[in-house]
Amino acid sequence: MKEDPEYYDYWPYENRPKIQWPNGAKIAFWVAPNIEFYELNPPNNPYRKPWPQSNPALPGYTSRDWGNRVGHVRQMNLLEKYGIRGSISLSTALCDHHPEIIELCKERHWEFFSHGIYNTRYTYGMTEAQERDMIKDSIETIYKHTGQKCAGYLAPALSHSENTLDLFAEVGTELFGDEAGYYSCDLFHDDQPTPIHLKSGKKFVSIPYSLEMNDTIAYLVQKTTPRRYGKELMDNFDRLYTEGAESGTIMCIPTHNYQVSNAHRIKAYEEALEYITGHPDVWVTTGKEIAQYFMDNYYDTVLADIETKNKKYGNA
Amino acid sequence: MATLDNDYLKYPERSYGMDHDRYDWAMLHDRKPITWPNGKKIALWVNVSLQFFPINQQGIPFKVPGGMTKPYPDLRHYSLRDYGNRVGVYRFFKALDQFNITPTFAINTRLAERYPYLLGTVKERGNEILCHGYHMDKLHYGGQDIAEEQELVKRSLDTLRELSDQDIKGWISPAKNESKNTPDILAANGITYFSDWVNDDMPYEFKTKNGNLTAMPLATELDDFFIILNNLHSAEDWAHQIEDAFEFLLKETETSGGRLLSLNIHPWVLGQPHRIKYLEQVLEKLSNHNAVWPASASDILDVWKAQK
Numbered sequence: 001m002k003e004d005p006e007y008y009d010y011w012p013y014e015n016r017p018k019i020q021w022p023n024g025a026k027i028a029f030w031v032a033p034n035i036e037f038y039e040l041n042p043p044n045n046p047y048r049k050p051w052p053q054s055n056p057a058l059p060g061y062t063s064r065d066w067g068n069r070v071g072h073v074r075q076m077n078l079l080e081k082y083g084i085r086g087s088i089s090l091s092t093a094l095c096d097h098h099p100e101i102i103e104l105c106k107e108r109h110w111e112f113f114s115h116g117i118y119n120t121r122y123t124y125g126m127t128e129a130q131e132r133d134m135i136k137d138s139i140e141t142i143y144k145h146t147g148q149k150c151a152g153y154l155a156p157a158l159s160h161s162e163n164t165l166d167l168f169a170e171v172g173t174e175l176f177g178d179e180a181g182y183y184s185c186d187l188f189h190d191d192q193p194t195p196i197h198l199k200s201g202k203k204f205v206s207i208p209y210s211l212e213m214n215d216t217i218a219y220l221v222q223k224t225t226p227r228r229y230g231k232e233l234m235d236n237f238d239r240l241y242t243e244g245a246e247s248g249t250i251m252c253i254p255t256h257n258y259q260v261s262n263a264h265r266i267k268a269y270e271e272a273l274e275y276i277t278g279h280p281d282v283w284v285t286t287g288k289e290i291a292q293y294f295m296d297n298y299y300d301t302v303l304a305d306i307e308t309k310n311k312k313y314g315n316a
Numbered sequence: 317m318a319t320l321d322n323d324y325l326k327y328p329e330r331s332y333g334m335d336h337d338r339y340d341w342a343m344l345h346d347r348k349p350i351t352w353p354n355g356k357k358i359a360l361w362v363n364v365s366l367q368f369f370p371i372n373q374q375g376i377p378f379k380v381p382g383g384m385t386k387p388y389p390d391l392r393h394y395s396l397r398d399y400g401n402r403v404g405v406y407r408f409f410k411a412l413d414q415f416n417i418t419p420t421f422a423i424n425t426r427l428a429e430r431y432p433y434l435l436g437t438v439k440e441r442g443n444e445i446l447c448h449g450y451h452m453d454k455l456h457y458g459g460q461d462i463a464e465e466q467e468l469v470k471r472s473l474d475t476l477r478e479l480s481d482q483d484i485k486g487w488i489s490p491a492k493n494e495s496k497n498t499p500d501i502l503a504a505n506g507i508t509y510f511s512d513w514v515n516d517d518m519p520y521e522f523k524t525k526n527g528n529l530t531a532m533p534l535a536t537e538l539d540d541f542f543i544i545l546n547n548l549h550s551a552e553d554w555a556h557q558i559e560d561a562f563e564f565l566l567k568e569t570e571t572s573g574g575r576l577l578s579l580n581i582h583p584w585v586l587g588q589p590h591r592i593k594y595l596e597q598v599l600e601k602l603s604n605h606n607a608v609w610p611a612s613a614s615d616i617l618d619v620w621k622a623q624k
Contacts, residue, residue: 040336043324047317054377054458058494058512059536065334065515073345074568093330100343117327125320134325223547226557262537263517263568263577264561 007165007187008194008206010316011306019192019248019298025283026244027237028290029276031084032185032209032254033075034154035101036091036119038064047124048159067258068094072101074261078270080108082277087287089115089154089185089254092138095145102145111286112146113185114138114168116156123159131161136171139180149176151288154185154209169202178203183291185209191240191249193294195303203299205291208250212236215259215269230268237276244281250290251276338499339522339531349573350518350623352616356609357569358562359616360602361578362419363511363534364408365488366434368427368451369397377459380452380491382541382582397584401427401434404587409437411596415603417610420444422488422580425472426451428479435479444612446486447476447507453490460495469501485509486613488534500525509617517565518576519620530621532613534578540585540595551591558598566607576616577602 021028041055051057079086088105090112095102105112116123117138123131139150153168165184172181184196187206194206211217213236218224224232233253240249253272260269277284294302329335352359371394373384382397384390412419421438423445428435438445449456450472456465477484487502487510494512502510503526511534513522522531536542538561543554558579565575579598586595602608 037335039329040334045320045324052378053493056458056494056496058492059514062513062515063536066517069342069515070344070517073343093327096330097333097335098341099332100346117330121324125318126324127319130320130322130325137325219547223549225547225549225553226560227553262561263564264538264557266564267560 002162005162007196008189009306009310011190011194011302012309013191016192016247017298017301017305018246019294021248021283022293023283024281026248026281027241028248028250028283028285029237030087030250030252030285030287030290031079032089032252032287033079033086034089034115034254034256035068035072035094035105036064036089036115036256037068037094037097039118039120042118042120045122045124048122048157050120064258067256067261068098068101071257071261073104074266075255075257076104076108078266078273082273082284084273084277084284085110085286087111087113087152089113090142091115091117091119091156092141093117095141099145106146111152111288112142112148112150113152113154113287114142114150115154117141119157122157123155123161123164126161128161128163128167131163132167132171135167136175139171139175143175149180151180151291152183152185152207153181158186160186165196165204166199169198169204170200173200173202182295183207183287185287191243192247193250193290193298193302195299195306203295205294205299207252207287207291209252209254209287210236211254213252214254215265216256219259219265226265226268229265230272233269233272234275237272241279241281252287337523339520342520344517345572347518348624350620352574352609352619354609357566357574357607358609359574359576359619360417360608360610361534361576361613361616362412362417362599362610363446363488363578363580363613364405364419364421365448365580365582366401366405366421366423366427366438367397367448367582367584368401368424368430369394370426370451370453373453375453376455377457378455380455382545383452400582400584400587401431404583404592405434407587407592408581408583408595409441411592411599414596415599417599417603418443418612418615420446420486420612422446422448422486423476423480424448424451424490425476428476439480439482444486444614445476445480445482445484446488446613447473447484448488449490451490455491456489456494456498458495460497462495462497462501465495465497466501469498469505473505473507486511486532488512492536499529503527503529509613511613519617519624530617532617533576534580536580538578539580541582544585544591551586551594554586555594555598559601562602569607
């Protein structure tokens with residue numbers, strides 16, 4: 001075990017090079033619906049218990065099933081109304097279980113990225129070969145069902161190993177060269193993209209996917225009221241929009257159909273989406289488009305700036 | 317770090333539909349629209365859960381949410397729950413009648429045995445009674461001995477049917493917790509609908525070894541206990557959430573069939589003097605709206621069954 005995951009260097013949030021998003025936008029805004037399948041009776045993992053109750057664990061399972069049966073269409077219609085294409089963090093087994101949902105998203109040109117096979121199968125305890133197989137299965141499943149070459153990764157249930165990002169990038173290259181496996185949503189250290197160090201040296205970025213704005217964190221962990229959550233989304237946007245004039249920022253709302261699509265919550269979410277997309281200098285986009293744009297235009301500039309800043313007062 | 321067996325990467329249920337055989341996969345959006353009587357848009361099912369939390373709680377296999385948390389005798393939780401059955405519920409009766417809401421009452425059988433006056437009052441009102449299990453500390457749970465659970469269901473239902481003079485078709489397990497066998501046992505004991513599975517906004521067919529049940533949604537997310545004591549929101553916040561849910565569902569009916577708003581309320585939660593006002597405000601608003609059909613679970617299900 002290491003003291004630091006060693007994925008990125010220190011990069012102070014002042015005097016950074018000016019990032020400008022397409023059409024002079026100050027902020028790149030994306031919504032990442034997690035479309036997940038939780039198993040009723042998953043196998044045991046010695047490091048993490050999938051459910052608090054013994055099988056059948058109805059409270060958790062049934063609420064998540066609700067997200068697919070009822071919630072999905074509600075959020076999808078809302079995003080469509082505000083011209084937002086979802087960037088789906090996908091439990092890829094859902095392609096097999098619920099292909100109707102995949103079709104609806106395909107028709108709307110949403111992005112699909114890998115969130116593992118099931119959200120009840122954790123990376124903890126996997127050998128490197130097992131994790132590689134799991135990631136490969138997920139990328140191949142996305143390609144088979146959607147024709148998309150998976151660009152991004154969010155580890156299932158945010159369960160990681162020391163190899164996760166390397167394996168994702170390597171499997172992406174093995175299957176599709178530079179067209180797959182080049183961004184991660186697993187790191188929460190910044191409001192702008194960060195070049196990531198990998199063993200392979202592959203060009204790879206971390207794209208901010210905010211845990212703070214994540215509806216499940218807000219509702220299940222912070223136990224926020226819906227109206228307060230809507231206000232927090234707007235406050236988060238206001239600050240990032242203002243700061244984006246100096247150098248382009250990113251705002252992500254990670255959602256779950258079983259949380260945000262509930263009838264008592266969706267109105268507050270809609271008010272925030274209406275507010276955010278009603279501003280002029282907002283690039284409403286997807287995770288993959290942000291990663292591509294950053295790598296094409298700012299990756300080298302940012303690397304140079306990080307190097308300069310780290311030399312200013314001497315290396316650690 | 318101990319490593320996993322390769323079976324951890326095998327997915328025997330990875331195929332079309334659900335990963336079990338209890339019900340078919342069906343998105344609400346694709347289902348046939350349902351029309352409620354008299355052109356109403358929202359069926360309003362208000363269920364009052366009447367509960368007995370014994371002070372000698374065994375906690376098998378876990379301490380029921382809302383139950384005793386302190387060493388025996390936990391007078392504070394016992395008596396505060398009992399407050400609902402002595403005081404809060406009488407505030408509920410008044411509020412429900414004032415705003416012409418037809419409620420159902422889900423009763424722990426042990427409470428019906430202990431408080432004949434309360435049961436008699438509910439019977440005299442003529443409202444539908446559901447069985448809410450034996451009491452809050454008699455959980456149905458994964459791994460429970462099947463004979464033990466069969467006896468528990470039979471005793472709960474036989475006794476409640478006898479005491480209530482109703483045939484009792486509806487069931488809500490304590491904590492909505494079940495074993496793998498619970499639906500089969502319920503169907504074998506004359507139950508026709510139950511509300512433990514919160515995976516839909518409309519009723520649906522649920523398969524058991526003893527014929528189908530109907531899964532009748534009763535939203536945990538809008539439950540007063542869940543919002544006020546689990547999420548720690550105020551009663552006013554509870555009211556806001558019900559209002560927002562109602563407005564959204566009503567809007568959804570413009571492009572879908574009728575919808576169901578289900579409110580599960582507990583007299584020991586919303587029946588408190590500082591909270592009852594918010595229940596009254598919600599009931600007033602809903603009952604004054606001409607799109608709302610306040611009805612019992614069985615009346616709603618009869619309409620649904622005739623059209624499904």
